[in-house]
Amino acid sequence: MKIYYDTEFIDDGTTIDLISIGMVREDGAELYAVSSEFNQTAVRQNPWLLQNVWSSLPIRKNPPGMRGIDKLDNDHPDVRPRTQIARLVADFILDTPDPQLWAYYSAYDHVALAQLWGPMINLPAGIPMQSDDIVTAAKLAGLTPDDLPKQADGHHNALADARHNRVMAEHIDSVINR
Secondary structure (H helix, E strand, O other): OEEEEEEEEEEOOOOEEEEEEEEEEOOOOEEEEEEOOOOHHHHHHOHHHHHHOHHHOOEEOOOOOOOOOOEEOOOOOOEEOHHHHHHHHHHHHHOOOOOEEEEOOHHHHHHHHHHHHOOHHHOOOOOOOOOEEHHHHHHHOOOOHHHOOOOOOOOOOHHHHHHHHHHHHHHHHHHHOO
16 A cells, blocks of 8 residues: 655755654555754754744744744644654554555655654664655656646645645556546
8 A cells, every 4th residue: 555755854965854744645645753852053044944844834923022033833733753753654654455655756755754764774574774765756747847737735744745746646646547
């Protein structure tokens, strides 16, 4: 069964630091989690992450008139420590019959996912060691990224993006099966 997923992360050229992960199975089951441990300062100092990712996270805003920096709402039910996210993701994948991981431009997403358990050698048994790529599938079907359905909203929210990954993959499958 296919699992469509997306991650948001900080990439400094050396380290990929998971911010959030969203997963959607073919049967409709979903998982969404935000790390309580990513470097919030690094996100706020990166204009692209601040504009595109920070705004989709559960943020605790300062009360009007109070000075200070908005922070991640660590009391929100989606915000969890990485070890807990690793357990949730493993359970989600391992509860899936014959799991296949699919992501859009999947290379970095797979690294962000795999690093939940440390180096690749630490992947739990049953977790796929690779992710299939929606862009590659589109190319093999004779499609370009412009031929794929466009996402209306929720860009860079990992769960919204995972849902859209499913839409794109289903479109590719419909083209192949015509």
